[in-house]
Structure formats: C-alpha cells, structure tokens
Amino acid sequence: MNSARLTPTARAEVTRQIEEAVATGVAIPPVVKSVGEFSIEEAYEIQNEIFTSSLGDDNPRAGVKLGLTSRAKQLRMKVEIPVFGQLSSKMDRTGQLNINCGDYIHPRVEPEIVFVLRHPIEGPYLSRIEATDAVAAVYAGVEIIDSRFRDFSFSAADVIADNTSAAGFILGNVSKELTDLDLETEAVLVHVNGEVLDSATGAAILGNPIDALMLAARHFHAQKLRLEAGWLVLSGAMTDAIALQPGSTVTFEYSHLGSITLRGV
Amino acid sequence: MSPSAIDAAAARLLEAYETRVPIQPLTEEFGNLDIEDAYEIQREQIEFFVRAGGILRGHKVGLTSAVMQRQLKVDRPDFGSLLDAMFYPEYMPIVAGTFLQPRVEPEIAFVLKSDIVGPGINVAQVLAAVEFVLPSLEIIDSRIRDWKITIVDTIADNASSGGVVLGSKRTDISDLDLRLVGCTLRKQGEVVATGAGGAVLGTPVAALVWLANTLGRKGISLKAGQVILPGSVTASIPVIAGDTVTANFGNLGTVSATFG
Numbered sequence: 001m002n003s004a005r006l007t008p009t010a011r012a013e014v015t016r017q018i019e020e021a022v023a024t025g026v027a028i029p030p031v032v033k034s035v036g037e038f039s040i041e042e043a044y045e046i047q048n049e050i051f052t053s054s055l056g057d058d059n060p061r062a063g064v065k066l067g068l069t070s071r072a073k074q075l076r077m078k079v080e081i082p083v084f085g086q087l088s089s090k091m092d093r094t095g096q097l098n099i100n101c102g103d104y105i106h107p108r109v110e111p112e113i114v115f116v117l118r119h120p121i122e123g124p125y126l127s128r129i130e131a132t133d134a135v136a137a138v139y140a141g142v143e144i145i146d147s148r149f150r151d152f153s154f155s156a157a158d159v160i161a162d163n164t165s166a167a168g169f170i171l172g173n174v175s176k177e178l179t180d181l182d183l184e185t186e187a188v189l190v191h192v193n194g195e196v197l198d199s200a201t202g203a204a205i206l207g208n209p210i211d212a213l214m215l216a217a218r219h220f221h222a223q224k225l226r227l228e229a230g231w232l233v234l235s236g237a238m239t240d241a242i243a244l245q246p247g248s249t250v251t252f253e254y255s256h257l258g259s260i261t262l263r264g265v
Numbered sequence: 266m267s268p269s270a271i272d273a274a275a276a277r278l279l280e281a282y283e284t285r286v287p288i289q290p291l292t293e294e295f296g297n298l299d300i301e302d303a304y305e306i307q308r309e310q311i312e313f314f315v316r317a318g319g320i321l322r323g324h325k326v327g328l329t330s331a332v333m334q335r336q337l338k339v340d341r342p343d344f345g346s347l348l349d350a351m352f353y354p355e356y357m358p359i360v361a362g363t364f365l366q367p368r369v370e371p372e373i374a375f376v377l378k379s380d381i382v383g384p385g386i387n388v389a390q391v392l393a394a395v396e397f398v399l400p401s402l403e404i405i406d407s408r409i410r411d412w413k414i415t416i417v418d419t420i421a422d423n424a425s426s427g428g429v430v431l432g433s434k435r436t437d438i439s440d441l442d443l444r445l446v447g448c449t450l451r452k453q454g455e456v457v458a459t460g461a462g463g464a465v466l467g468t469p470v471a472a473l474v475w476l477a478n479t480l481g482r483k484g485i486s487l488k489a490g491q492v493i494l495p496g497s498v499t500a501s502i503p504v505i506a507g508d509t510v511t512a513n514f515g516n517l518g519t520v521s522a523t524f525g
Contacts (some may be wrong), residue, residue: 183513187447187461199461203449
C-alpha cells in the first residue's frame with residue numbers, strides 16, 4: 001500500500017478535478033495519473049474535505065455507505081478492499097420513479113440492504129450483538145453510483161477520494177426489524193426491462209450485511225466521525241451494478257423487503 | 266445427420282464416460298449437428314445406460330439463466346435425464362474422480378406426486394402435480410474438453426449432467442413464492458455465489474412447465490416420484506477433491522456435498 005503524501009498543490013489539484021467533474025458532469029481520467037500515487041489515508045482526507053464542503057443547512061448528512069464488499073466485485077474493479085463513502089440528503093431519491101440520466105455522467109444502480117441506526121455508534125469496535133442492537137430498521141435500498149472517472153476505471157485512492165462513486169440512494173417502502181429477517185438468505189431479483197437478469201442474497205455482502213456495520217464503525221471511528229441515530233448505512237451491493245439508460249426500467253424485488261422500481265429517462 | 270454419425274457421436278461420448286478423458290467438441294468432428302440430432306445422440310446414450318440396468322429417476326433442465334442463454338446464444342433451456350446411479354447421498358464423500366471436470370449448482374428440486382402428460386400443460390397443472398421441493402446440489406460435468414461446449418455439444422452430452430445430491434428437508438410449495446427463495450452457496454465456508462429462485466426462467470415453475478411440454482411433444486411424460494431439477498439459482502462453481510460445498514436455502518433448508 002502506498003504511503004506517499006501529495007504536495008499541497010497536487011492535493012488541491014485532485015480536489016479541483018473531482019469537484020469540476022461533479023459540477024460539469026464530464027468524466028475525468030484517474031487523478032493518480034496526473035498527480036501520482038497517494039495513500040488510502042490521504043484519499044479519505046480528500047473525500048472528507050470535498051464531502052464536508054458540499055454540506056449545508058439545506059444538505060445535511062444522511063449517513064454512510066460501503067462499497068466493494070463482495071470478493072467478485074473487488075476482483076473485477078481491481079480494488080481489493082471494502083471502501084467507505086458518505087451520504088447527504090441531496091442524494092436521496094426515495095419515492096422517485098424516474099431518474100434523469102442526464103443528471104449523472106454514467107449512472108449505475110445496485111441493490112442494497114440498508115440499516116437505519118437506533119442510536120449513535122462510536123466504534124472502533126462493535127460486537128455483532130452491539131451492531132444488531134444499533135439497527136432500528138432494515139430497508140431495501142438502491143444506490144445510484146456514478147464514478148467521476150471515465151469508464152469506472154480507477155485505483156483505490158481515486159475511488160475513495162471520489163466518495164466511492166456515491167451519487168444517490170433510494171429507500172424501499174417496507175421496513176422490517178432486523179430480528180425478523182435472515183439477511184444471509186434475504187434475496188433480491190433484478191428485473192431489467194421485464195427480464196430477470198441477476199439475483200443474489202444478503203450473504204453477497206461480506207457474508208452478512210451486519211458485518212458491514214461493524215466495519216463502518218471501525219472506519220468512521222478512525223475518521224473521527226460518529227455515526228448518529230437516524231443515519232442510514234448502505235451496507236454494499238448485492239449484485240453487479242446495472243447501467244441505467246433512458247428508456248430502461250429496473251426493478252429490484254426482495255424476498256421480504258418489498259420492491260423498488262426505477263426508470264431511466 | 267445420418268444415423269451412423271449419430272451412433273458414432275454417442276459412442277464417442279460413452280467412451281469419454283468410460284475413460285474419463287474428455288473429447289473434442291462434437292461439432293469439430295461431426296460438423297453440422299442440429300438440436301434434434303443432439304437430442305438423438307443424448308437418447309442413444311440414455312438407452313445404453315438403461316440397457317445396462319440404469320433406472321430413470323427424473324430429468325434436469327439446464328440453460329435456464331439469462332446469462333447462460335446469452336453465453337450459448339440460445340433463447341430456450343435444454344433438458345437431460347437423471348438415472349439412479351447419478352444420485353449421491355448427502356454427508357458421504359463423493360469421489361471427485363468419478364467426474365471429468367465437475368462443477369456444482371444449487372437448485373430447488375421438485376418431487377412429483379402425479380404424472381404430467383404434456384404438451385398443453387400450464388402452471389396450474391404442474392403445481393397440482395408437485396408433491397414437495399427439496400434443496401439440492403446438481404453436479405454438472407462435461408465430457409467435452411475444457412467445457413468448450415456449444416448448445417448441441419451440451420445437449421448431446423445429457424445436458425452436461427453429472428450427479429445430484431438431495432437435501433432431506435421437504436417443503437410444501439402451496440404458500441411459497443419460489444421466485445423469492447434465496448440461496449447462499451459456500452465452499453469451505455466462504456460465500457462463492459448467491460442467487461434466488463427467480464434466476465431460473467423467472468421462476469423454477471416455468472422450467473417444469475417447459476419440460477413437461479417439451480418432453481410431451483416427444484411422447485414422454487413426467488412420472489409420479491420423479492425428481493426434476495429445474496435449473497441453477499446461481500452461477501456454477503468448480504469443485505475438486507477436498508471441497509465441501511453447502512447451499513443454504515433459508516426456510517427450505519440446506520444441502521451439502523463433500524468431495525473426496
């Protein structure tokens with residue numbers, strides 16, 4: 001793992017490139033190509049800076065997310081660690097059927113298991129009992145990811161600095177208590193334009209999505225961010241991401257958590 | 266294709282079972298085979314096995330996922346036959362060397378309580394004929410080198426059948442939506458694949474309907490007591506001696522296979 005630190009100029013350049021890609025909707029090459037390699041630690045610092053500056057009274061924090069939580073996805077994206085990102089209320093597309101693809105660079109959608117926190121989590125270490133106890137409710141969710149990097153091609157440092165491609169999220173309309181679900185066999189069917197294209201269970205997320213909460217507690221403790229009551233934790237994708245295109249209809253149908261339909265327009 | 270060429274192709278596959286040495290794709294040696302030729306080649310081998318004492322215990326449906334159909338450039342599933350010797354008890358090591366290049370797939374197996382005589386069958390008739398479902402692992406295998414199969418290669422090769430391990434927990438399907446039954450497949454404890462019943466042609470019930478109608482047009486009916494494997498709920502995973510594979514279907518139970 002790289003431990004190099006960027007010069008202040010190079011670091012400002014990373015921030016500038018990513019913020020510009022967000023603002024203009026034009027994808028950029030990986031930032032490590034122009035400024036050189038930088039550490040995972042520094043990538044999270046850059047993520048925090050960019051994300052924090054996007055917050056405001058009209059855009060409070062909404063929670064956190066995990067990415068690259070399945071071995072298959074880690075191998076495919078050539079980034080072999082789970083990554084963490086942050087969510088704000090402007091990313092919330094809950095209740096919205098039509099997703100305007102033009103608002104994004106190249107949006108992809110993926111089915112998730114979402115936890116709502118009952119009380120704050122301090123970390124660093126959370127037992128599975130504490131993690132279970134911290135979950136007020138479980139929802140089906142969809143994450144809209146939209147890498148600011150061309151063709152979703154990036155190194156770990158790139159994707160982390162880019163807030164792990166976070167761009168939006170949708171919560172389903174069924175809420176369950178964690179104790180009423182077996183997340184390891186809670187299934188999702190991915191229907192694209194009427195065809196079942198993929199399926200998975202919660203076990204695709206680190207073996208059990210509750211473990212994502214334990215990892216998030218450790219990670220955000222190190223980042224000095226307390227996870228607050230009411231926040232969402234998007235635990236990771238259950239299947240491969242589906243490219244959302246104008247005219248396509250995608251439905252994620254869960255065993256016990258209802259279903260979520262999106263249309264690209 | 267000429268009857269003698271069909272005989273020759275069937276003989277080639279039977280030899281591969283015997284020697285456990287995979288053969289070249291049939292299409293390379295025998296040129297243009299169509300799907301009907303391929304089912305004839307399959308039928309000849311099954312008849313050979315039955316003459317040697319084998320008992321037909323059911324059927325399997327394959328190529329039931331969108332991904333597999335795209336890979337083999339087909340728009341429909343295929344079928345094969347399950348003979349008594351292909352059923353392996355759970356919790357007894359299975360000799361991996363019995364197979365040529367085995368892979369495992371988790372399936373929701375149907376057990377029939379009455380005959381289904383197609384064609385003209387729809388969902389209503391098949392549901393009425395299902396006695397219960399069992400968690401199962403299908404061992405698929407190919408007599409074709411490196412699994413370099415086209416649609417006709419796999420059909421001729423008994424739809425790449427190898428074996429079956431049935432779990433022992435039976436579930437009545439009356440209140441069950443098989444589409445939304447999840448399955449987590451683990452090898453040596455690690456999650457290697459996950460999926461749901463709906464990955465099988467939208468619902469495993471559709472595979473049973475297709476099978477009843479397709480076999481019915483050939484004058485074959487499904488029989489009470491038979492086991493029908495409707496297709497895999499996940500991608501298949503390779504297995505070798507020393508592997509233990511477990512499929513967890515939640516309320517439908519689990520099934521394991523250990524290869525020695």
